[in-house]
Structures are given as C-alpha cells and as structure tokens.
Amino acid sequence: MKITEVKAIYPKYKKIPVSWRTNFWQIVVRIESDNGYVGFGFGGGGIASEAIVNSHFRDLLIGQQVDSIFDIQRIWDMLYDASLPYGRKGIAIMALSGVDLALYDLLGKALKEPVHQLIGGKIKDEVDCYVTGSDLENFFKLGFNACKLSHRWSGGESGFEDAEQKISTARGIFGKDAKLMLDVYMSWDFDVTIEMSRRLSKYNVFWFEDVLTPDDLGQQSKLKSLVAPILIAGGEHEFTHHGFQAIADSDALDLWQPDITWCGGITAGVRIVEIANQFGVPVSPHRGAEVWALHLIEASDCLNLAEYHQDHIVSERDEVWIQEPVPTDGKISSSSEPGFGVELNEKIL
Numbered sequence: 293m294k295i296t297e298v299k300a301i302y303p304k305y306k307k308i309p310v311s312w313r314t315n316f317w318q319i320v321v322r323i324e325s326d327n328g329y330v331g332f333g334f335g336g337g338g339i340a341s342e343a344i345v346n347s348h349f350r351d352l353l354i355g356q357q358v359d360s361i362f363d364i365q366r367i368w369d370m371l372y373d374a375s376l377p378y379g380r381k382g383i384a385i386m387a388l389s390g391v392d393l394a395l396y397d398l399l400g401k402a403l404k405e406p407v408h409q410l411i412g413g414k415i416k417d418e419v420d421c422y423v424t425g426s427d428l429e430n431f432f433k434l435g436f437n438a439c440k441l442s443h444r445w446s447g448g449e450s451g452f453e454d455a456e457q458k459i460s461t462a463r464g465i466f467g468k469d470a471k472l473m474l475d476v477y478m479s480w481d482f483d484v485t486i487e488m489s490r491r492l493s494k495y496n497v498f499w500f501e502d503v504l505t506p507d508d509l510g511q512q513s514k515l516k517s518l519v520a521p522i523l524i525a526g527g528e529h530e531f532t533h534h535g536f537q538a539i540a541d542s543d544a545l546d547l548w549q550p551d552i553t554w555c556g557g558i559t560a561g562v563r564i565v566e567i568a569n570q571f572g573v574p575v576s577p578h579r580g581a582e583v584w585a586l587h588l589i590e591a592s593d594c595l596n597l598a599e600y601h602q603d604h605i606v607s608e609r610d611e612v613w614i615q616e617p618v619p620t621d622g623k624i625s626s627s628s629e630p631g632f633g634v635e636l637n638e639k640i641l
C-alpha cells in the first residue's frame with residue numbers, strides 16, 4: 293500500500309489534573325493509505341512537532357510504499373536523516389515517534405495483525421504493572437504490588453526526611469516483597485544520591501530514577517557502584533538507538549526507560565532493546581502500560597514491568613484513546629485487535 297495522507301493533530305486537552313504533565317503535550321498522528329486503511333500514532337512535542345509532521349515529514353511520506361516492518365524501518369531512517377540538521381533528539385524525534393507508531397498501526401490493520409505480532413509475537417501473556425503516584429492505599433487495594441513514588445529535592449535535612457517518609461510509608465502499606473521505586477526528576481546531585489542510598493538502604497528500594505540530567509552520563513556511571521544494590525534508572529529524556537548507544541558506551545545506567553512515544557516509536561524501541569541485550573541492561577519503558585510501549589514489552593526482552601500512571605486511576609482526564617487495556621490485579625495485556633488495538637476519541641480533536 294502507498295501513503296496518501298498524513299496529518300498530525302494536537303488534541304484540545306481540557307482537563308489538566310493533578311500533575312501538569314498529564315497530557316505530556318502528546319500529539320495524534322493519522323496516516324491514510326491508498327487501500328483505505330487509517331493508522332493512528334501518538335507522539336510528543338505539542339504544536340512544534342505537529343508542524344514538523346504536517347510540513348517536512350508529510351512531504352516526504354506521501355507516496356511511500358508500506359508493506360512490511362522493513363518499509364517502516366526504511367522510512368524511519370529517511371525521516372531521521374532528513375531532519376538530522378535540526379533533529380536527532382527532542383521535538384523532531386517526538387514527531388518521528390508519532391509517525392512510526394501510526395505506520396505500525398496502519399500496517400497492523402492492513403495485515404490484520406496486532407503490533408506485537410508484527411515484531412515477533414508475544415513472549416509475555418501478561419505484564420506486571422507498577423503504579424506511579426501517591427494514592428498508595430488505593431493502589432494496594434486495586435492489587436498493585438509495585439509502586440513508584442515522586443520526590444523532588446527540597447534541600448537539607450527535610451529533603452532527606454521527605455524521601456524517607458515516603459518510602460517508609462509505602463513499605464508499610466505494600467509489605468516487604470513489593471517493588472518500590474523513587475523518581476526524583478533530576479533534582480538530586482551526586483552527593484545527595486549517595487546519602488539517600490545510605491539512609492534508604494533498609495527499605496530495599498529497587499531503583500532511583502532520573503537522579504541527574506541525561507547530560508550527566510559520567511557522574512551517573514560513577515554512582516552505579518556507589519549506590520548498589522539500588523539501580524540507577526533513566527532514559528525517558530533520551531532519544532533513538534544512537535542516544536542509548538551513548539548511554540551503553542559510558543555505562544551510565546543500570547536500567548533504561550525509553551518513552552516509546554518520544555524516543556522514536558517501535559522502530560527505535562526495538563533497536564534500543566537490541567543494544568540493551570548486547571550490554572545486559574534491563575529495559576522498562578516509560579509509561580509502559582500504554583499500548584505504544586506495551587506491545588514492545590510483550591514481544592521483546594524488556595523487563596516484565598510496565599508503568600501505569602495514577603492519572604489513569606484517580607483523576608478525570610481527557611480520553612484520547614478508546615479501548616485502552618487496563619490492569620487487573622496489577623497485570624495488563626494488550627488485545628489481539630489489529631494494530632495497537634485502540635481507537636481515537638474523535639471528540640477530543
């Protein structure tokens with residue numbers, strides 16, 4: 293089939309609940325083919341990436357042949373090369389992610405296969421979820437036994453106490469075997485990270501996430517052995533297999549968290565997992581319970597661990613996708629519908 297139309301849309305988000313990042317400036321990408329199929333993808337980057345898709349990328353995509361995942365990989369490389377002078381990381385790759393995911397959805401629909409089948413088939417029937425958020429009692433009642441807490445460094449003794457209070461409360465609620473993680477959103481520094489690992493050692497924290505910025509690869513590499521057995525996790529702000537190759541080469545992270553709707557879609561995700569396998573690094577994608585990453589987790593060597601955000605549970609939010617899978621007793625599974633198995637909620641456009 294040939295691509296006949298490409299359009300990115302930044303949805304009219306109305307409900308911006310508890311966390312300002314809830315919509316993550318996500319864009320919808322719609323791609324039509326000459327045999328009547330329509331594929332939908334989810335990208336990042338808001339109106340800036342919407343403009344890239346609707347101008348530069350659209351011009352390059354119209355008329356392209358898409359009959360296999362190799363065609364999608366070829367198109368990915370073409371768009372990467374064409375946007376390289378202004379791209380490589382950030383907005384352009386967030387735009388490319390939406391295109392790549394829309395092409396996977398389109399191909400799946402045309403071949404009547406779910407995306408997990410297109411990339412080799414499920415090797416996990418169900419994926420364990422961890423929940424990210426603060427409504428801990430509720431999460432425990434819902435059957436989750438893994439949880440990630442948010443913490444932002446506020447300085448001094450109270451900063452340490454805040455982190456310890458959160459982890460100790462969670463450990464009390466979830467019990468001794470639950471996985472507990474701490475996401476600090478680049479708010480610590482080298483010394484704070486080491487001191488936190490000392491103070492929190494008795495709580496058996498699984499990972500510290502985004503302790504430093506993605507530009508601090510050397511420092512994170514040094515931290516790994518100093519905070520072990522706690523893992524240094526990160527990667528939601530890194531892009532493409534090239535970015536993760538650099539993380540691998542500098543041995544910077546114990547666990548990688550690419551965001552499939554930002555880092556370059558399924559094509560980049562598959563390549564990132566290949567590199568991770570070579571280096572023996574576990575991968576647990578950011579927002580892994582959303583279908584865009586879930587199909588990759590199910591069909592690849594990613595960890596059996598998907599992130600489910602509390603905004604899906606506790607607050608009113610804008611529904612962009614209909615028929616998204618939801619976890620039961622802390623486990624989630626994608627459907628066997630063609631493509632990603634979700635439909636666009638047209639009301640939000």
Ligand SMILES: [Mg+2]
Nearest residue numbers: 475501502528
């Ligand atoms: Mg994070």
